[in-house]
Amino acid sequence: xxxxxxxDKMKVRQEYRNLWHTDLMxxxxxxxxxxxxxxxxxxxxxxxxxKRALYNDMSRYTCCAGYMPCSGRCGxxxxxxxxxxxxxxxxxxxxxxxxxFLLQDExxxxxxxxxxxxxxxxxxxxxxACIFSIVAMIVxxxxxxxxxxxxxxxxxxxxxxxxxxxxxxxxxxxxxxDGMFGPQPMAIPPVQHMSRLDQPIPPAAGYPPAA
Numbered sequence: 001x002x003x004x005x006x007x008d009k010m011k012v013r014q015e016y017r018n019l020w021h022t023d024l025m026x027x028x029x030x031x032x033x034x035x036x037x038x039x040x041x042x043x044x045x046x047x048x049x050x051k052r053a054l055y056n057d058m059s060r061y062t063c064c065a066g067y068m069p070c071s072g073r074c075g076x077x078x079x080x081x082x083x084x085x086x087x088x089x090x091x092x093x094x095x096x097x098x099x100x101f102l103l104q105d106e107x108x109x110x111x112x113x114x115x116x117x118x119x120x121x122x123x124x125x126x127x128x129a130c131i132f133s134i135v136a137m138i139v140x141x142x143x144x145x146x147x148x149x150x151x152x153x154x155x156x157x158x159x160x161x162x163x164x165x166x167x168x169x170x171x172x173x174x175x176x177x178d179g180m181f182g183p184q185p186m187a188i189p190p191v192q193h194m195s196r197l198d199q200p201i202p203p204a205a206g207y208p209p210a211a
Contacts, residue, residue: 009105016110020169021176024115027168034171038164043088045167046095050084052174053102063087065098096163103173122162129155 022030038045054060061080063071064087076083088095103109111119129151136144 009101013101013104014110016104016108018107018109019112020109020115020173022169022172023112024118024162024165024169027165027172030172031168035164035168038167038171039160042160042163042167043092043095045171046088046092046099047084049167049170049174050088050095050099050102053099053170058084064091064094065102067098067101068094093159093163096166099170100166103170107173107177109173118162119166122158125155125158 028035034045050061050065051058058080059077061076061084063074063076063083066072074083074086104111129148132144132151133148136148
């Protein structure tokens with residue numbers, strides 16, 4: 001069961017005003033090569049993005065960015081690189097989500113309704129595929145088994161595609177943060193300021209809201 005602190009963070013995150021510089025639908029057009037890299041080498045990209053989100057300071061690293069019950073209990077302080085490798089390969093989905101939460105908390109970024117619909121559709125399709133596979137196994141019909149395998153393949157493709165788009169979205173946001181386009185790069189915040197839940201919400205930024 002989620003802790004009260006986690007629930008409070010989720011509630012505060014809904015009140016953020018800033019926007020991602022690129023929404024999920026536009027990431028493929030914005031950076032096609034990186035999106036392809038994130039699709040075919042997702043765990044490797046997740047490792048690089050988490051390390052970059054921590055300003056390449058692995059002393060800041062905590063498993064799943066502190067958002068999971070196991071966080072801080074996996075020996076991260078002794079061997080953070082190995083723990084991060086284990087996280088991105090064994091808990092890939094959590095690693096992508098954790099990097100996303102880190103960036104959202106640092107820059108007060110909200111997730112748009114469109115992005116939420118895409119992410120929600122991904123999860124729902126996975127659940128439907130799982131239920132369909134269980135029904136096909138119980139009934140024992142060859143036709144249902146074939147349909148279940150097809151649905152599982154579709155769910156996996158959607159999952160990999162959405163995760164690739166999310167990771168490209170994170171990369172573009174950190175490009176902006178590090179001054180690769182636009183103003184000068186931001187200074188590295190102190191460790192205790194990685195999550196800025198107690199600070200005033202800055203003016204809105206990012207792409208304009210849909211009409």
